[in-house]
Amino acid sequence: MTGLATERWGASGPRVVMVHGSLSSAATAFAEQKVLADRFQIIAPYRRGYSPSPRVERIDPDRDAQEIVELLGDGAHLLGTSMGGVVAMRAAALAPEKILSLTVIEPPAMPNGAGRPAADQLITALRGYFGAADTNDLETFAAGFLGVLGVDLQLPSPLPPALEEAIRNLTTERPWETGAPAEVLARTPFPKLVVTGGGTPGFEDVADALAETLPAKRVLFDGSPHAVQRIGQRFNDELIAHFESAS
Template identity: 45%
Template sequence: MSYAVENWGSGADRIVLVHGSLGVGAAAFGEQKPLADTFALAVMTRRGYGDTAPIDAVDVLRDAADVIELLGDGAHLVGTSMGGIVAMNAAGRRPDLVRSLTVIEPPAFALASDLAPVRRVAEAMRKHWATADRTKRHAFVTGFLAALEMNMPMPDPLPPPVNAAAGVLVTERPWSVDAPVGAVADARFPKLVVAGGWSEAFDGISGRLADLFNVECHCLQGAGHAVQKVGEPFNALLRRHIASA
């Protein structure tokens, strides 16, 4: 199995949801299940995660091709964290299939490398990947979160889903991923950028991205990096965004 999809709801308008690096598939978007009262949600599990086949390394462009396949003849697209990078790559390649785009704190560090907090976090991640023992997953995840300046203690041993996701995380290079921001900015579909207000670095990245898209950066506090987990405030914002499409 290359990638997996869990479907919620049967509305006429479809939403494709793309997860990030540690919260996977439906676990990343459980708070969005109420949207199934109106929409048909396709919750993606990217290659290498969950019960999909093992991979050698994360490939954002390959994941983007999978998202394009999921878009079918057109859908709204939501990506959180690294899923936001994947979503932007899909949207840049096939803007004709995207009804609207929502990105939640994507790690587009290069976009805001002139900002000191962004440079600081990117450098901390580079150092962590260069020095950490990738076979010791709890230590690796703990160091990753510390590099992100995220206060999120992890149990030892890691919960099985997080432990499995960590095996994929070690193959990423989060500080160096690219997204076709120009192509997305030029596309006619509505764009929404959401930040969590917990991180100077991610606030800086999200604000810069919103400026490039010529849209407002919305801040929803209370769930840290996984902003969608605030639940109804995010869902209400997404409903309004989709209604504008």
């Protein structure tokens, strides 16, 4: 079995595996989904590189995907937010027979949106920023990264250890290269849901492209943060309806 640490909420019902993104962790990313533990068995792993899971020198979405597959058991609903969405899609392509449904929230699967104006602009901006930024100054790096995305989020200073670790992981990512196997997923039977919050036009382009190719239900919670699941009940209601559509 995988050596990842996990949060586990709920003792009965269908299994749900939730994969966090780059600047978060299992407990913080999915705090608003704990209320679903009366209906589902939720497993939220800490991706490799995020304490208390083992440390790594570089984030590897393919390795992460393989470890997520190990958590699916005999079958599970799979959800991923931000980079966790890319990981979730790669995991679903590795073991489609174990997926009951797939949900992704603003995944930075930038190659999938290539050719669309806002996605192309974001690809260029991300590549340029990661190439020029000082990755040793983590506070400045994170603030600049959020600025590229157009996300208005004030980070605490000094950085808490968990966030410092997350930003250090982020500096090793290459989001302009992290495509998702959409064509493979298009041949799978389980329902798919693509969710965005309207804050980053490049992510909207990527989500539109994914929704067309997968194909997937496309939901926009306009005015929501990048981590749309944190809006709580409105998102949870949509998620439950998506799960129910799988049966």
